[in-house]
Amino acid sequence: MVNEWVKTYQDRQRTVEEAISLIQSKSKVILSSFCSEPQTLLEELVRQKDRLFDVTLYNNIIGSPCVYAAAECFPNLQIRTFLGSPLLKEAYQNRACDYIPINLSEIPRFIENANMDIAFIQVSPPNEKGYCNLGISVDFAHSLIQSAKCVIAEVNSQMPSTYGNTSVHVKDIDCFVLTSRPLLSIPQGTSTSHEQKIGEYVSELIPDQATIQVGLGSLADSIIRALSSKKGLGIHSGSITDAVIDLVEKGVITNEHKEIDRCKMVCTTLTGTERLYRFAHMNPLIELHPVSYTHNGSTHAKLARFHSINSALEVDLTGQINAEQVGPFPLAGVGGQMDFIRGAGLSKSGKSIIALPATAKGGTQSRIKFSVSYVTSLKSDVHYVVTEYGIASLFGKSIKQRAEELLAVAHPDFREQLKYEVEKI
Known part of the structure; x- marks a missing residue:
């Protein structure tokens, strides 16, 4: 029958x-x-x-x-x-x-x-x-x-x-x-020296036993690779990429210290290559859940050391983040950035980190600007901004203190002009 x-x-x-x-x-x-x-x-x-x-x-x-x-x-x-x-x-x-x-x-x-x-x-x-x-x-x-x-x-x-x-x-x-056809895939890109340096600075902010969320792209992969000396990390993220597999195999990512979903990597999507998809097949180490769970602040609040690591197109000198649009049409979107940034703020000992190269278009434009034309994430929610020139610590800082922190991580070629614009206020 x-x-x-x-x-x-x-x-x-x-x-x-x-x-x-x-x-x-x-x-x-x-x-x-x-x-x-x-x-x-x-x-x-x-x-x-x-x-x-x-x-x-x-x-x-x-x-x-x-x-x-x-x-x-x-x-x-x-x-x-x-x-x-x-x-x-x-x-x-x-x-x-x-x-x-x-x-x-x-x-x-x-x-x-x-x-x-x-x-x-x-x-x-x-x-x-x-x-x-x-x-x-x-x-x-x-x-x-x-x-x-x-x-x-x-x-x-x-x-x-x-x-x-x-x-x-x-x-x-x-x-x-x-x-029956191969799935869409996103291969790992080659990291630049600037991205590798950014990864090293971000690594300084991530303690052992932290639970991390990391975005997509070659910079995100550089950050993941820079965490190879850490111990007992956990994953609760929007996406998991191929780079994560290496840290699992090295014993860096164990998920054993997570307060919820212990010993599980949690995400809502896998964005990698066939290597990642085969790794995830019937693997109880990985669980996929709807965004109503993975991106929910009440979930993040249960993780004691939740660290959100995202990127941006531009940052202004107050800490406002533009991760959506430069020019006539959007290049990215809101996505889960605000979900995770605010989730990190709800987590005991959590941190929200924005990482980006200091310049764009072959070094001809500063990504740290006096003002940004689109605001994706608010200055009050971002704890750190990281470029290849260092770490800007923003939490609890005044507007002038924030400007000083961000000037210090801007490309040296643009610092004087940015400082001049600040002094005009």
Whole structure:
């Protein structure tokens, strides 16, 4: 006798062409996030674009090739993004893309009230009990499944199965498209000498047995590598990258001193390469949970030494942080920065750290400025700013003291001009 769930799974299988034919003009389609964005579904959506008009795609891109952002997709496909990207430049220029500034922790609330027509997710094949696995990214996928009118799942046989809140039963999915293809990946970049120096300074701020959150990119990987002499570190982060594996294998990351989720690395997404995805497959050391847990201040407050380490595009001399936009369109987004910065403030002995190179554009522009044009994180929430020139300690400092601290970590070529602008106040 065939299990009831098996029949449901078989009956709801469709070709990718049939699945995408369910989408009609003016539909609102929301995509699962980061490297779990389902590419087979999106490639077919692009192929069918000419029969559609004013379809809005909501995305959260890191690792995505943004196949739907090519010029030929406009005006058929419109984009609303929670995270900007240089790959969306053409879409912005064609007025086919707009940015939604929102803390990652609050996207589930947005979804509950957004009346989405279609959700695209990517999962593993079901297990013997009929549960698919969200694999490398949970983020707000459960909210999509609960709130969207129709859920279309790309069932990828190469998706790993991970622990945590990662299970989705086949009965909760309306349509299945079976695929087998490599997952999107983000390879580790080569660190610059400046990034290595920043990593060394950040390491000075991280005590043994701390629980850390670190962002993405070559600078973040440099910071992780600089922690190799630490002992008993824990991970509670938005993402985990390949660089973390090395510290686990060296015995640096043990998670044994965490007050909650002891002996577990907790995140909401894996953003790395096949090495990371295979490492995470059926590995009880790693748990993935929704952003409502990973990015929640009440969770962070239970961790006694929670250290949040994020980056920025610019910092002004009061400590205001711009992590979103320089120029005519967003390059990044709010993401989880404010969630984790405030979480560090709620943690006993926690610290919020912003790390960034002192200059941009080949050393021709200072990233430390008299003022920034966009504010992502507030000066009152940031404890430290780190560049390759040192550590600026901001917590409890006056505006003038903050300016002095930040001038000291600015590139020497720009300090006199910055000091002159401060003295004009």
